[in-house]
Amino acid sequence: MKTKSKHLFIYVLFALFYLTSCQDEITEVNTPNDQETIVANSTLANLMGRTTANYGAADDILDESSCFSVELPVTIVISDITFTIETQSDLDELENLLNYTTSEDNVLDFIFPITIIFSDYSETVIANEEALESFINACVEDETNAIDCVDFVYPMSFSVFNAEFNLIDTVIIENDESLYGFLDGLEDDENAVVVSLNFPVSLEYANGETTEVNTNQELSDAIEVAGDDCYDNNCTEDSVASQLEDCQWKISTYSSFPEFVGIELVFYSDSTFAVFQDGSSYNVVGDWSVSSTDGETFLNLDSGFEDLGGDWKIVECDDETIQFIKGEQTMVLNQVCEDDLNCSLSDISTILQECPWDFSDGTGNFENNSMIFNTNGDLQISEGMATSAIGGGWNLSVDEEGIILIFSELTAFQDALEGDWVIVECDADSIVLVKGDQMLVLEQDCNSDLFNCFDNYELVECANQSGSAVFNLNAETIGLVDCMASYIPSFHETLIDAETNVNALINTEAYEATGSEIFLRIEASNGDFEIFSIFLNTIECNYFECFQSFDAVLETCYSDATVLYDFNLPIAFSNCTPSADVVSYYETQSNATADINPIANPISYSTAELNTTIYTRVEINGMVEIFPIQLNVVNCNAGSCTEGDVSGILAECQWNITSYNGSDNLVNYNLAFEQDTEIVVIYTDTITINAGWSTAQTNNGVVIGFSNVAEPNIQAINGSWLVVECTANQLVLHNVNDSSIEIVLDRTCE
Incomplete structure (x- = not known):
């Protein structure tokens, strides 16, 4: 185990100040008085130190100790699931997760070694759980130590004077750690230097307000006020907004309209809210927001219920209750959370619409099906990558059983899926539903199907005279993909452009290149993306x-x-x-x-x-x-056959149309001529046609007639055809009405 100090450089800095005063030009300034200097261990220096000290309580959800914090990133394990905590936002999500799970599931294990940081920013590397426990047990909490409700606005600066009150340097401070180390160095400095703070200085409070101070006394007063009120104001704009989204809320008091008592409000993250009573929505969806004015916080409701709408001033709030006033009216909301769910109603609405969901009833049914929850209340159920989908509707509601997911107006699976399903388990990518003795498990599948739709591509086009070729990027890549999940495609000339999503190609249907590699960015609806390579190859082609x-x-x-x-x-x-x-x-x-x-x-x-x-x-x-x-x-009659010759050879074997005006697209049709019935059976592997045929002798030669050939393509042979060439194995026919149209029949005898 080792301990180190992060602000050792401050002590060296003061030594440099002293040496500098002997070498550099001396600047004469007014002598600061006692009220302008910062003295070690003074009231102001201590207040500033408490404000800038590392706030160990910020991550108590991790280490259960306010004496130190854990250096991020850190990896933890909860219920065999590994998490990496990198930011304060990750800590907030971890706290929400632990709040929605039972105490038995809340066992948090670190992946050691970890580093802990004390209030003075010194660090200690912890090798195992036992060493961590010893530091936790040794912690003695001191509520006067850190003040976390006010922060300095950086940068700020100090003037440093020597013993003769000559200015020898100006120190610029950029963050809390540097300021804490600078103040701590005042006590350790052995040189006769004097330090004064350069005003004005700005402070920012936890509620987002800022103030500017111009003297040491104003600064001391501003920090003390923040310290006194630090833990008394839970009704800030951000905290109220976050609290409202966590769960649904029930009106317990409504002075002007008692009929509203008992109804529930659900505040969605998209700044809309809905009204429910006894599990039924009034179909009122309004807008909501939280704002702060002159130190007061307001909930603004834009509602079809005129009495409910308006700006409600928040006069008191805690974790479960918020009290409002609007003019002479009073409203009290009580939080109604589902204790056995990890998700609020707003959470469920959001995550359902993020991605497709695989679902199963535990018996193997629906294993190839996916649900897509659209924002307009439409539900699609697709099989595999099919474009056609089973339609229907979906909705969320609340009743005494909890949060209900409703499937309605389905075009298939009505008996198995339609109705009200109670949500009994929920997390970010899994939801368990129950309807009577039926169970349905939904698993979120955001990206696997989407990104599996695509691959690296190689496009080949013939070079033109300049050596380049024109590529249709859309048609040859995303145009070949049939993907159920929604996505945003873009094409980029460099990998870094694709990764940062800049400089997308515009003319993607006619992109000219001599041969290169470009990149296809596929972005999912949740912001995840993957990059695929497209190799463009130009080749020399004989177009003719x-x-x-x-x-x-x-x-x-x-x-x-x-x-x-x-x-x-x-x-x-x-x-x-x-x-x-x-x-x-x-x-x-x-x-x-x-x-x-x-x-x-x-x-x-x-x-x-x-x-x-x-x-x-x-x-x-x-x-x-x-x-x-x-x-x-x-001369079409030279070497021609008689009508008897033609009839005889046609009836002997099977014939194929090997050419129709130079094309072989009718070669798959077999013709079997029945001489006695004047029926020609025309067939392929999939169809059979019974048509008519005949022969006649004319002045120009033998004419073969076809009739009642009803199928597409082959119906082109209907009509009269003059035999212009005749052998035992081949007949060449010209259309009587248009001699430029030619048929070649070849005999195939088995």
Whole structure:
């Protein structure tokens, strides 16, 4: 065990003052009188020391001793649960937790070693429980030691004089510990120095008020007044507001309207309040606030009940009772807390809406379901990550049994869930409900499902001529995620920007980069967040690979009576054009290169030539290439089959549509032709269609007819088709009404 002093440097400081007076230029000032100097062990020095001493009682919830405090952070264990206490706020939460648990659960164990700090800021390292107990048992409380109801406003300064009353230095003080050490050093100083406080000096009281003093006497009086009233004022603005939120409150006295006696008020942390009587809400939700004016504290109620609204002056308060006056009226509120709950009604309302909740009735039911409590009273029950949810409503109420959670108007699970559930256990992430002999356990699941929805991403895009690529960050990351929990996404170029949530990218749907790593920040509704990496890769792509992969040829049938032949030019590259930015058609290659005189109506292009070439200009990502389309007029009757030939080979085996205008999107359909019944059975793995078919001999050749093909996509084959090519294993058909539309049938014999 070792002890050390934190203000040893003060003693060294005074020695430096003395040496400085021998070396530096001497400044002549007015000699301070006795009322202006700070003398060791004087009344003022002692009052200032008590004000700045380390207040050991501030953490009595930890060490049960006002003689010292425990240095933070410190790790403790309560009921096998480990907590790390880092701030005064953590101490307040610990006190609330212990107040709501039974004495048997209040055993607090430190993770040693710990350091304790005494009123003079000296420290001792404690190695075990026995050593700590010895210091606790040796503590003799002295209520006159520390004054914690007033604080100095820093910085403040002292003037230091030598024995000849020459100013040798000005000392700037920034905090309580430095001031305590400075005052303590006055007693130990062996040099003949004189110290005076530089006014004005400001003080801040526990109720938030400040005062300014200009003399030693004013300072002494201000500290003494604070010390006298230190433990008498529980009705400060902050303490009343916190007290009102802790539990519900019942009106025990109401002078002007006795009918209000017995109703309960619930003050929520969002500055609204509700009125209840016998567990039923009057559906009055108003606003509330606490304010201080001229040293007096007021509760302001903005309510639909005119008599209840207004500014109520707080005239007396303790842990369980607050007394108010408003004009001639008097109102007394008594605190009504559920002793067996860790949560107030306001707490429950808040934590229910923070995150989704997993729930179970102990039998394995609902293990994949989650509840979401929306602020407008809507309830959603979802399964897994499903977007569709069971709807309903929720509400909180109070009756003689305690706090009630009500499920209503559910679209499913009505028998299992609807009704009034009494809350019998509650903490920040778990709530136990009881309805008759049923039990329901809710477990808060703020972030696990949310953050599990996301991962690191790698996006790949083709580089343009400048070497960069355009990435749709939204579509390729959060656009692929279906997450039940609400969240706020943002994209950042650096990790530090993502962690501090600054400089979020704006154009996330068209973000241009040459290849880099950026960061996706996912923030939950409670403020927790995680950062995910997005790797952007640019690659060299052949945008025109599809166009280069085949020779485009369009054919139509020759006819003696036909002067012009029609072609549907876009059919030639129909599989490739969706990936292109601009596609246009030209009669000459020079026109295509220069992008002049494009064909006005490429869907119905007419020509008298029997064999000609059209040029397709394709633009992708600012790059251009030209591709030819060969247009041929052929003798469709050459080498054709008779009607009997066609009927015979169709009925022999199964057939597939291997091409429809150059596309293979109908290849999965199987066609079985029944010759005697004129029925063609069209089927896939999932559907079967009984359609009609026929053949006829015309002057132009054999025509195959399809009828009653009712399913989407395949219904495009309805109508009459001229056989333009015929072999035992393949038929090429052109639509009688539009010869540019082509079907290729291939035979498959098992």
